[in-house]
Amino acid sequence: MENNLWQHVLQLRKQSPLVLNITNYVVMNNTANALLAIGASPIMAHAKSEVEDLVNISDSLVINIGTLDEYWEEAMILASRKANQLQKPWIVDPVGAGASSYRDSLLNKLIYLNPTVIRGNASEIIALAKVDKINTKGVDSTAQSDEAVEAAKILSQNCNSVVCISGATDIIVSGNRIIYLKNGHPMMTRVTGLGCSASAIIGAFIGSIENKMEAVVSAMCLIGIAGQLASEKSAGPGSLQLHLIDKLYNMTEEEFFIHLKLIE
Amino acid sequence: MENNLWQHVLQLRKQSPLVLNITNYVVMNNTANALLAIGASPIMAHAKSEVEDLVNISDSLVINIGTLDEYWEEAMILASRKANQLQKPWIVDPVGAGASSYRDSLLNKLIYLNPTVIRGNASEIIALAKVDKINTKGVDSTAQSDEAVEAAKILSQNCNSVVCISGATDIIVSGNRIIYLKNGHPMMTRVTGLGCSASAIIGAFIGSIENKMEAVVSAMCLIGIAGQLASEKSAGPGSLQLHLIDKLYNMTEEEFFIHLKLIE
Amino acid sequence: MENNLWQHVLQLRKQSPLVLNITNYVVMNNTANALLAIGASPIMAHAKSEVEDLVNISDSLVINIGTLDEYWEEAMILASRKANQLQKPWIVDPVGAGASSYRDSLLNKLIYLNPTVIRGNASEIIALAKVDKINTKGVDSTAQSDEAVEAAKILSQNCNSVVCISGATDIIVSGNRIIYLKNGHPMMTRVTGLGCSASAIIGAFIGSIENKMEAVVSAMCLIGIAGQLASEKSAGPGSLQLHLIDKLYNMTEEEFFIHLKLIE
Structure with missing residues (x-):
C-alpha cells in the first residue's frame, strides 16, 4: 500500500475533485483552505433548496455535525440520501457524539x-457505537483505544464503512483490516478543528481515489505529516495553523516518505 | 484616473466608512479583518429584525450569497431594498452563480x-448574465474572458452597475468604459474568499468615494497589489493570508505606484 | 490581588474548564483557538434541542450576541436560564448594543x-445601561470613559455582576470596587473579535476560579499582555492574530509580571 499513497496525493492534485461540505461554522474557513491547499475545490453550502443540486455536481460530500441545528439536520439528511442515490462517496464527522441526546x-x-x-x-x-446499540465494554477492554478499535470494527461491518479513529496514533479500520499511523504532534490538539480538516481532506481523497481504504490512509498521512512538520517550526498553535496550510500546499514526495510512520 | 487612486485610499482611511456585510460564514472573519486593515469599520449582521435599522446607520452594504439559505435570502432582499430607498451604495457578490437554480x-x-x-x-x-436572460454566446466570442466582458457590458447597462470581473486580469466595466488591472498572483486562487474580501473592500470604497468607477478600481488595485506583495514572501497560502492583511494595513504610496499595472 | 493572578492562570491550565459558547459567526474560530491556547476546552453550539444539555456538562457559559437572530435569541435565553438554575457562571458580551432596537x-x-x-x-x-433604564448623563460626566464607569457601577449593582469595560485602559467594576489595567496595544483595535476573545477567556476563568472579580482581572491581564507582546513583534494585524494565540499558549510567569500594569 505504501507505494500508492503518494500517487494518490498527486492524482488528487491533478483531478481537483469538487467537494461539497455541510460543515460547522467554527471550521468552515480552515477546511476550505485545507482543501484548496491540497489541490481540491471546496463548496460550502447548506440550503435545503439547493443541497441536492450541489451533491449532483460534486465528486464527494462531507457531513460534519459540529454546530448542528434542526435546519442543518434536514439539509444533512437530504444531501446524504442524494449521495447514496447517485452512488457518490461521503464521510460523516460525528463531532461531539455522546454530548447530547439530540x-x-x-x-x-x-x-x-x-x-x-x-x-x-x-x-x-x-x-x-453506543448510538448504533453496540455494547463495546468487553471484559478485557480496559484502555479507551482498545474499546474504540472494537467499536470501529463493529461500526465498519454494520455500516459497510471505513472507520478512522484519530488521535496520537491514528487507526484506520476497514472490516478486519487495521492500519496504524504514528505521525502528528501534541500541539495539534491545541488548534480547533484539525480533526474537521482531516475529515474534509478525507472527503477530497474519496472523491478522487477508487480504493476507499487507501484514500483514507493517504489523507491521514498527508495531514499527520504536514501537522508534524508544521508543529516543529511553530512557537504555538497560532503559527501552527498557517504552517500546516503551507505544508499541505508544498509537501514533497521526499518529505512524505522520510516522515511516514505507517504500521500495518 | 491613476493620480486619484491613492487619494481614495487615504480618504477611506480618514473617513473609516461603516460597512454592513450580509455575507457568507466561510469568509466573515477574513472580510471583517480586511475591512479593519484598510481602515474601514465592518458590521456583520443578518437578522431580519434589524438589517433595515443597520442599513440606516451604515455608509454602504455588501451582499454576498456564498452560504445563502431561505432566511438569509429574505434579509438580503430587505437590506438591499432599504439601501435603494435611502440611496446608499451596495455591492452584490454572486458567489457560485449557475451552480443551482435556487x-x-x-x-x-x-x-x-x-x-x-x-x-x-x-x-x-x-x-x-444568463439569469438576466442575456445570451452572451456571440458568434465571435471564443474565449471565456471575451464572453465575460460581453456579459459585463450588458449587465452594466441593464442594471446601471459597475461590473468587476476578477481573475488573472481584473476587468472593470462601466457602460462602455473598460479598465484592466494586471496585479495579483496565482497563489491567491489557493486561499478561500479573496474574491469575497475584494467585494467587501469595494463595499468600503463605494461607501466613501463619490465616483463609483474609481472607487472600484482603487479597491481592486489595493487588494491586487497587496496580494501580489504578500504572495511573493509566502511559502504557501497559509502565510499569504496573514501577509495580505498586514500589507492592506501598511501599504505605502510608493509601493502602490511602483507595482500598479493599470491599462485603460 | 496581584499575587493571585498568575496562580489563577496556572489553575485554569490544570483544570481545563469546559466552556459552552453561544457566540457569533465572525469570531467562533478565533475564540475557540484562544480558549484552547490558554488551556480551556471550548464547545461551540446553539441548537435549541441541545443547549440545556450542554450547559449541564459545562463549567461556564459565554453568550455573545454579535450575529444574533430570532433562533439564536431563543437558544441564548434557554441556555442562560439553565445556567442560573444550575448556578453555573456565565458572561454576556453585548456586541453592538445600541445599534438596533432588536x-x-x-x-x-x-x-x-x-x-x-x-x-x-x-x-x-x-x-x-440605557437599555436598563439607567440615565448616565450626569452633570459632571463629560468624558465617555467617566460615563461608562458610572454606567458600569449601576449595572454591577442592579445585575449583581462584575462589569468589564475594555479599551485603551480596561476597567473592571464590582460594586464600588474598581480596577484599571493599562496593558494592550492600539493595533489590537484593527483585529476583529479581540473583545469577543476577551469575553471567551473571561468565560473560562469564571468556570475555574471561585473569586469572580479576580477571575475577570486575570483574564483581562492575560489577553492584554499577550496582545501587547504580540503587537510589538507584528508588521500588521494579520501577524498580530497568530502571535497573540502563540503568546496566550506560551506566556511565562516572568513575562506576565514584567509587563503587568494594574492600578487599584
Missing part, C-alpha cells in the same frame, strides 16, 4: 445511511 | 434591484 | 437574568 439522534439517522467513511476521535467513535 | 433565483431578484456594483469571476458574471 | 430588546432580557459578568467597550456599556 446530537446522537442525528448521528443515528446518518449512520443508518451507511456513510463511505466515519472519522472521529476515540470517545466519539465509542459514543457512535 | 442560487440563480435569488440573484435574479438582486440584480433586478440594480446594485451599485457587481463583482464575480468570469464564470459567475457569465452565469449572472 | 439588539437592545435581547440585551434587556439577558441582563434581567443577572449574568455573572458583562464585558463590552465603553459605548456598549453605556448603551446597555
Whole structure:
C-alpha cells in the first residue's frame, strides 16, 4: 500500500475533485483552505433548496455535525440520501457524539445511511457505537483505544464503512483490516478543528481515489505529516495553523516518505 | 484616473466608512479583518429584525450569497431594498452563480434591484448574465474572458452597475468604459474568499468615494497589489493570508505606484 | 490581588474548564483557538434541542450576541436560564448594543437574568445601561470613559455582576470596587473579535476560579499582555492574530509580571 499513497496525493492534485461540505461554522474557513491547499475545490453550502443540486455536481460530500441545528439536520439528511442515490462517496464527522441526546439522534439517522467513511476521535467513535446499540465494554477492554478499535470494527461491518479513529496514533479500520499511523504532534490538539480538516481532506481523497481504504490512509498521512512538520517550526498553535496550510500546499514526495510512520 | 487612486485610499482611511456585510460564514472573519486593515469599520449582521435599522446607520452594504439559505435570502432582499430607498451604495457578490437554480433565483431578484456594483469571476458574471436572460454566446466570442466582458457590458447597462470581473486580469466595466488591472498572483486562487474580501473592500470604497468607477478600481488595485506583495514572501497560502492583511494595513504610496499595472 | 493572578492562570491550565459558547459567526474560530491556547476546552453550539444539555456538562457559559437572530435569541435565553438554575457562571458580551432596537430588546432580557459578568467597550456599556433604564448623563460626566464607569457601577449593582469595560485602559467594576489595567496595544483595535476573545477567556476563568472579580482581572491581564507582546513583534494585524494565540499558549510567569500594569 505504501507505494500508492503518494500517487494518490498527486492524482488528487491533478483531478481537483469538487467537494461539497455541510460543515460547522467554527471550521468552515480552515477546511476550505485545507482543501484548496491540497489541490481540491471546496463548496460550502447548506440550503435545503439547493443541497441536492450541489451533491449532483460534486465528486464527494462531507457531513460534519459540529454546530448542528434542526435546519442543518434536514439539509444533512437530504444531501446524504442524494449521495447514496447517485452512488457518490461521503464521510460523516460525528463531532461531539455522546454530548447530547439530540446530537446522537442525528448521528443515528446518518449512520443508518451507511456513510463511505466515519472519522472521529476515540470517545466519539465509542459514543457512535453506543448510538448504533453496540455494547463495546468487553471484559478485557480496559484502555479507551482498545474499546474504540472494537467499536470501529463493529461500526465498519454494520455500516459497510471505513472507520478512522484519530488521535496520537491514528487507526484506520476497514472490516478486519487495521492500519496504524504514528505521525502528528501534541500541539495539534491545541488548534480547533484539525480533526474537521482531516475529515474534509478525507472527503477530497474519496472523491478522487477508487480504493476507499487507501484514500483514507493517504489523507491521514498527508495531514499527520504536514501537522508534524508544521508543529516543529511553530512557537504555538497560532503559527501552527498557517504552517500546516503551507505544508499541505508544498509537501514533497521526499518529505512524505522520510516522515511516514505507517504500521500495518 | 491613476493620480486619484491613492487619494481614495487615504480618504477611506480618514473617513473609516461603516460597512454592513450580509455575507457568507466561510469568509466573515477574513472580510471583517480586511475591512479593519484598510481602515474601514465592518458590521456583520443578518437578522431580519434589524438589517433595515443597520442599513440606516451604515455608509454602504455588501451582499454576498456564498452560504445563502431561505432566511438569509429574505434579509438580503430587505437590506438591499432599504439601501435603494435611502440611496446608499451596495455591492452584490454572486458567489457560485449557475451552480443551482435556487442560487440563480435569488440573484435574479438582486440584480433586478440594480446594485451599485457587481463583482464575480468570469464564470459567475457569465452565469449572472444568463439569469438576466442575456445570451452572451456571440458568434465571435471564443474565449471565456471575451464572453465575460460581453456579459459585463450588458449587465452594466441593464442594471446601471459597475461590473468587476476578477481573475488573472481584473476587468472593470462601466457602460462602455473598460479598465484592466494586471496585479495579483496565482497563489491567491489557493486561499478561500479573496474574491469575497475584494467585494467587501469595494463595499468600503463605494461607501466613501463619490465616483463609483474609481472607487472600484482603487479597491481592486489595493487588494491586487497587496496580494501580489504578500504572495511573493509566502511559502504557501497559509502565510499569504496573514501577509495580505498586514500589507492592506501598511501599504505605502510608493509601493502602490511602483507595482500598479493599470491599462485603460 | 496581584499575587493571585498568575496562580489563577496556572489553575485554569490544570483544570481545563469546559466552556459552552453561544457566540457569533465572525469570531467562533478565533475564540475557540484562544480558549484552547490558554488551556480551556471550548464547545461551540446553539441548537435549541441541545443547549440545556450542554450547559449541564459545562463549567461556564459565554453568550455573545454579535450575529444574533430570532433562533439564536431563543437558544441564548434557554441556555442562560439553565445556567442560573444550575448556578453555573456565565458572561454576556453585548456586541453592538445600541445599534438596533432588536439588539437592545435581547440585551434587556439577558441582563434581567443577572449574568455573572458583562464585558463590552465603553459605548456598549453605556448603551446597555440605557437599555436598563439607567440615565448616565450626569452633570459632571463629560468624558465617555467617566460615563461608562458610572454606567458600569449601576449595572454591577442592579445585575449583581462584575462589569468589564475594555479599551485603551480596561476597567473592571464590582460594586464600588474598581480596577484599571493599562496593558494592550492600539493595533489590537484593527483585529476583529479581540473583545469577543476577551469575553471567551473571561468565560473560562469564571468556570475555574471561585473569586469572580479576580477571575475577570486575570483574564483581562492575560489577553492584554499577550496582545501587547504580540503587537510589538507584528508588521500588521494579520501577524498580530497568530502571535497573540502563540503568546496566550506560551506566556511565562516572568513575562506576565514584567509587563503587568494594574492600578487599584
